[in-house]
Amino acid sequence: MAGASAPTPQARRRREPLRPLRLFWIYFRIGALNELQYRANLAVQVFQSLIALGTGLAVLGLVYSQTTTLGGWTHAELLAVMGVHILMSGPIGVLIQPNMERLMEDIRQGTLDFVLTKPEDAQTLISIREVRIWSTVDAIVGLSVLVFAVAQLQAGLGLVQALVFVAALLLGGLTIYCFWLIVTVGAFWVIRMDQIVELFTGLYQSGRWPVTIYPGWLRISLTYLVPIAFAVTVPAEALTSRLTPETLALAFGFAVVVFAFTRWWWRFGLKHYGGASA
Amino acid sequence: MSGMAAPATPASGRRPGVVRGWIDLYLTMFRIAILNNIQYRVANYFYMIGMLAEPVIYLVVWSTIAREHGGEVGGFTPGAFAAYYIVWTLVRQMNIIFTPYGWEGRIRQGELSAMLLQPIFPIHFDIALLAGWKVVVIIMWLPIAAVLTLLFPPELSVTPIDVLVFAIAIWGAYLVRTMIYWILGMAAFWTTRTGPLFELVITAELLFSGRLVPLSLMPQWAQTVADLLPFKWTFGYPIEALIGHLPPAELFGGLAFQLLWIVIGAIGVRLVWSVAIRRFASVGN
Numbered sequence: 001m002a003g004a005s006a007p008t009p010q011a012r013r014r015r016e017p018l019r020p021l022r023l024f025w026i027y028f029r030i031g032a033l034n035e036l037q038y039r040a041n042l043a044v045q046v047f048q049s050l051i052a053l054g055t056g057l058a059v060l061g062l063v064y065s066q067t068t069t070l071g072g073w074t075h076a077e078l079l080a081v082m083g084v085h086i087l088m089s090g091p092i093g094v095l096i097q098p099n100m101e102r103l104m105e106d107i108r109q110g111t112l113d114f115v116l117t118k119p120e121d122a123q124t125l126i127s128i129r130e131v132r133i134w135s136t137v138d139a140i141v142g143l144s145v146l147v148f149a150v151a152q153l154q155a156g157l158g159l160v161q162a163l164v165f166v167a168a169l170l171l172g173g174l175t176i177y178c179f180w181l182i183v184t185v186g187a188f189w190v191i192r193m194d195q196i197v198e199l200f201t202g203l204y205q206s207g208r209w210p211v212t213i214y215p216g217w218l219r220i221s222l223t224y225l226v227p228i229a230f231a232v233t234v235p236a237e238a239l240t241s242r243l244t245p246e247t248l249a250l251a252f253g254f255a256v257v258v259f260a261f262t263r264w265w266w267r268f269g270l271k272h273y274g275g276a277s278a
Numbered sequence: 279m280s281g282m283a284a285p286a287t288p289a290s291g292r293r294p295g296v297v298r299g300w301i302d303l304y305l306t307m308f309r310i311a312i313l314n315n316i317q318y319r320v321a322n323y324f325y326m327i328g329m330l331a332e333p334v335i336y337l338v339v340w341s342t343i344a345r346e347h348g349g350e351v352g353g354f355t356p357g358a359f360a361a362y363y364i365v366w367t368l369v370r371q372m373n374i375i376f377t378p379y380g381w382e383g384r385i386r387q388g389e390l391s392a393m394l395l396q397p398i399f400p401i402h403f404d405i406a407l408l409a410g411w412k413v414v415v416i417i418m419w420l421p422i423a424a425v426l427t428l429l430f431p432p433e434l435s436v437t438p439i440d441v442l443v444f445a446i447a448i449w450g451a452y453l454v455r456t457m458i459y460w461i462l463g464m465a466a467f468w469t470t471r472t473g474p475l476f477e478l479v480i481t482a483e484l485l486f487s488g489r490l491v492p493l494s495l496m497p498q499w500a501q502t503v504a505d506l507l508p509f510k511w512t513f514g515y516p517i518e519a520l521i522g523h524l525p526p527a528e529l530f531g532g533l534a535f536q537l538l539w540i541v542i543g544a545i546g547v548r549l550v551w552s553v554a555i556r557r558f559a560s561v562g563n
Contacts, residue, residue, distance in 0.1 A: 040471065047474045055481050062491065066351050067343045195324035202328030206335050213342050215429070218334070 023120065024128045031131025045134040049086075049141045056082050056208065071213035073240075076152035078209070081236040083146030085207045088172065088231050090139025092204075096177050098130035100184040101197060107187040112273060123266050127177070146239075155241050165238040168248060171255040172231035178255075178262040179227055185269035200226075207232035230254060303398065304406045311410025322418060329370060330422065336491065337363040337430060352495045357433030361521045362492055364426050369516050370489075371415045372448040375456045376404040378476045381463030386470060388560030401547060405456055412452075436520055443529050444520040450536035451512040457543020458508060464547075467554035482507070488514020508539040 016022075035041065060082065064075045073081070103126045106112040115125050150157050157165075180200065187193040207228040211219050223229035230251050237243040315322060341356035349355055354362070384390045393400040462479055465472045484490050486500065487509035493501055504510045515532045518524055524532070 044471055044474055048477050051474075051477050051481050055484065058485060059490065062496070063339060063343065065497070066495070067346060069346070070339065071342055071346075190320050192318050192321040193324075195321045195328065199324040199328035202331035206331055209335065209339060214338050217429075218338070 020124045023124060027128045028131050032133050035133050042134050045137045049137045053141055073210055076149055077240045079149035080146060080239050081210055082208060083142050083149050084236045085232050086145060087139055087142025090136055090142060091173050093135030093138055094132055096180050098132050099127055100180045102130050103184050104187045104193045108191060150239060161238060165235055168235040168238045168251060171251045172235055174255050175227040175230045175258055178258045181262050182265055185265055188269040188272040307406030308410035311407045312413055315411050315414040326418060326422060330367060333363040333366045355433060357431060360430035361432035361434040362517055364423060364432055365517045365520050368419055369448060369513060371419055372412060372452050373455050373512055375408060375459050378459050378463035381466040382470060382472060385466045390558060391560045401460055434521055440520050444516060446533060447516040447519045450533060451516050454508055454536055454539045454543060455512045457540060457547055461546045461550050464550050464554045467557045483509045487512055511536045511539055
């Protein structure tokens with residue numbers, strides 16, 4: 001009768017392809033319940049997002065007080081870029097950054113043991129266990145800016161274009177996640193990685209502007225090294241009728257390759273984890 | 279409040295002098311900060327490269343506009359922008375102060391208690407430790423500046439007087455900024471939700487200091503507002519002291535304004551501190 005016993009956890013996992021999503025949902029609920037205790041933080045977040053929005057608009061206004069187009073992009077088009085930029089900072093703030101910060105901390109303190117001993121895929125767990133729901137305000141603000149910008153665009157927005165935009169956005173989000181994790185895995189070798197947050201926040205600001213305005217070396221770095229181009233410019237190109245099928249295919253191919261690499265890199269880094277009998 | 283007293287001197291024998299005590303204190307703090315930070319070169323470079331993104335973005339955007347408008351905008355050529363923003367990177371490093379966000383930890387977690395036990399007003403620790411860090415940062419900044427100069431050739435001609443005033447002005451900027459953000463940070467004595475307040479001030483600084491763009495490119499009303507605020511003495515003035523060919527009155531007058539704001543700031547720090555410290559309580563730290 002032993003053969004008919006209950007399936008092993010591994011076998012169960014194989015049969016449940018949506019398991020990461022289910023786990024995410026559980027962690028999301030825990031995170032939400034946690035943050036709902038501090039409701040005043042929502043007001044704080046709204047206020048901060050509005051300040052950031054105001055600053056962004058002021059900068060854009062300043063630039064367009066001196067010119068009518070910047071590298072071929074009009075005011076409305078750059079507003080769309082800004083919308084995508086803020087929108088993308090939503091998932092980064094909700095999920096990616098808090099999880100990576102926690103991972104760095106856990107590696108340094110040896111408390112990653114608690115994740116590794118759980119009968120789930122460790123990469124999935126370290127990517128979803130922290131949720132800061134109030135950062136969704138950024139996504140909402142970004143979306144509002146985007147809607148406003150699209151309404152101003154002369155060409156409007158068709159259904160296909162909208163779908164392509166969503167696809168580009170998802171690919172961009174995946175690429176940004178991979179970038180964060182690749183760099184964070186460095187914490188297995190380098191002890192003090194906390195400045196990486198500053199590094200990313202700084203570099204992410206470059207996405208406020210279409211990467212096409214940057215000089216060649218910087219444009220290539222912001223595309224392949226720090227994939228801001230795929231995260232912000234490509235989706236914005238989809239909205240402003242600039243995106244070619246080749247670029248979209250490139251974004252797709254790059255996302256797949258970088259995801260596979262991230263998976264390998266994470267496992268490679270994990271081998272260097274000593275733990276600390278936490 | 280014995281806080282402002284000079285560092286402790288030996289009780290017996292000749293008193294070595296207040297000035298000597300201060301110099302000793304500052305030199306020791308410098309050494310600690312330098313040794314501390316030299317260990318974490320990778321972390322420091324991450325930090326510095328992250329900070330580089332901001333000026334490079336401004337530089338690229340404004341150079342693009344200048345080129346699209348026949349080579350200059352508001353009197354700035356791409357080369358002049360390059361000079362402005364490369365000097366900016368050093369001024370920015372010099373401008374790093376004890377962040378007001380750090381105050382939250384100090385107060386919420388009671389870290390301040392340890393500082394209060396020492397017979398020195400805590401601002402001196404911050405000034406000295408961060409000044410020591412700057413020595414490391416300036417050394418690390420040199421190769422970055424060299425690379426930036428190659429990538430974005432600046433148009434720069436300076437006189438020895440400009441360099442001299444600049445060398446003083448960056449430390450003046452550091453002190454002005456320290457005072458502003460110390461006063462701001464002390465808001466944490468009253469509330470743990472200081473973030474929005476800080477962001478508001480940081481935004482005002484961004485717009486009215488010359489950090490975002492040379493102030494001469496701002497609308498007239500914004501320049502008038504900037505004149506009334508301390509921020510431009512921390513960014514725009516030091517940069518323009520070096521590259522702006524300021525007339526002597528403005529060049530030296532700027533140092534006087536910095537001094538004025540340092541004095542105002544120091545008075546502000548003392549006033550706020552004397553009220554704020556009464557609210558502080560901590561257990562077992």
